[in-house]
Amino acid sequence: MSRNALAAASVAALALAGTVVGTAGPAQSSRRSYPSGCAPRDVAGLVLRFLDAHNAGATDEADRFFAPATNEDLVEDAKDGELGFQWYSVSGSAGQRINAEARNRATLPTYFRERHAQGERLDLIAISLNYRTWLSHGVGFVFLLRRAASDLPRPAWGKTGLALGKGGLNCVSQTIYVWSAGRYFTATLTRRSPRRILPCRPPRRWKPVVRHPLVCISQRP
Numbered sequence: 120m121s122r123n124a125l126a127a128a129s130v131a132a133l134a135l136a137g138t139v140v141g142t143a144g145p146a147q148s149s150r151r152s153y154p155s156g157c158a159p160r161d162v163a164g165l166v167l168r169f170l171d172a173h174n175a176g177a178t179d180e181a182d183r184f185f186a187p188a189t190n191e192d193l194v195e196d197a198k199d200g201e202l203g204f205q206w207y208s209v210s211g212s213a214g215q216r217i218n219a220e221a222r223n224r225a226t227l228p229t230y231f232r233e234r235h236a237q238g239e240r241l242d243l244i245a246i247s248l249n250y251r252t253w254l255s256h257g258v259g260f261v262f263l264l265r266r267a268a269s270d271l272p273r274p275a276w277g278k279t280g281l282a283l284g285k286g287g288l289n290c291v292s293q294t295i296y297v298w299s300a301g302r303y304f305t306a307t308l309t310r311r312s313p314r315r316i317l318p319c320r321p322p323r324r325w326k327p328v329v330r331h332p333l334v335c336i337s338q339r340p
Contacts, residue, residue, distance in 0.1 A: 153248070157258045157290035159334045163246050165293060166262065166286075167330065170243055176235040178228045186294040188224035193297075202257050202289040202296045209282075211302040213270040214239065239268035244281070244308070244327045247318035247335035257296070261285045261318055265327070266303055274305040279327070281306055281316070 153159075165184065172181035189203025207230070208221035214234055220226065242265040249259040266282045274280045281304055287297035306312065310321045319335035327333075 153258060154256050154290040156293060157248075157288060159246075159248050159336065162248060162258060162260055162288055163243070163332055163334050165288065165295075166243055166246060166260075167332070169295070170241050170264075173231060173235075174240050174242075176232075178231045178235070181231050182228045184295055185224070185227060185298075186289055186292065186296040202254070202287070202292070202294075205287075205297045207298045209300045213237075213268060213303065234268065237268045237270050239266070239271075241266055241282075242329045243332040245318055245321075245333040245335065256291050257287055257289050259285065259287050259297075263317065264300065265329070266300075271303055272305070277307055278305040279308045280304075281308070283316070 169181060169184040172184070185207065186202060186204040189201065189205075191201075191203065193202075193205050204224045206221040207216060207227055209216045214237070216230055243262060244265055245263040247261045262284050264282045264284065266280050271280060282300045282302070284298065284300035286295055286299070288295055306316055308316070308327050310323075310325050314320075317333070319333070321333050325333065
């Protein structure tokens with residue numbers, strides 16, 4: 120399977136159809152549409168802060184963005200009014216973290232340190248929020264990251280190393296309880312990139328600029 124096919128499969132599995140809201144500047148959405156603390160710009164800002172800490176090698180700071188461990192699965196945990204850590208997974212050979220290891224909250228700081236030792240950098244290119252979820256105090260999101268590290272292939276000229284993924288945020292505690300990054304792939308990233316890569320159609324003159332991600336609403340009422 121080609122890398123682009125893998126990317127397409129990752130997005131299809133998330134089953135989200137994107138609709139433009141705006142960039143990380145003036146996101147055109149009502150905060151009343153989301154649980155408190157989980158408007159699109161709030162979520163994008165929190166993910167950006169986590170990635171800043173990750174990229175700087177600030178392991179303890181990066182770790183604090185994730186929910187504490189729980190012995191319950193997501194459904195049972197949510198019934199209790201909580202959203203504890205479920206998993207932090209990464210697919211592919213470089214930096215792989217799957218299955219039981221992905222659910223091991225205790226080893227997450229060690230994983231961050233190992234990836235920093237490989238010079239890994241993750242930059243948010245786009246993020247798309249679920250308009251509504253079955254959780255009253257949480258939101259789900261999908262993301263597109265620019266990914267680089269010493270153990271990843273260097274992209275060919277004109278292409279960018281990327282990873283698609285999904286996550287979940289506890290709006291009350293402002294902690295991430297799910298993070299799943301898909302396989303690394305390379306592509307030429309422009310405003311006209313297909314939906315299997317970008318979660319929604321960017322506005323005119325949009326360019327993939329670090330710290331100014333495209334922010335989308337994936338489901339309208």
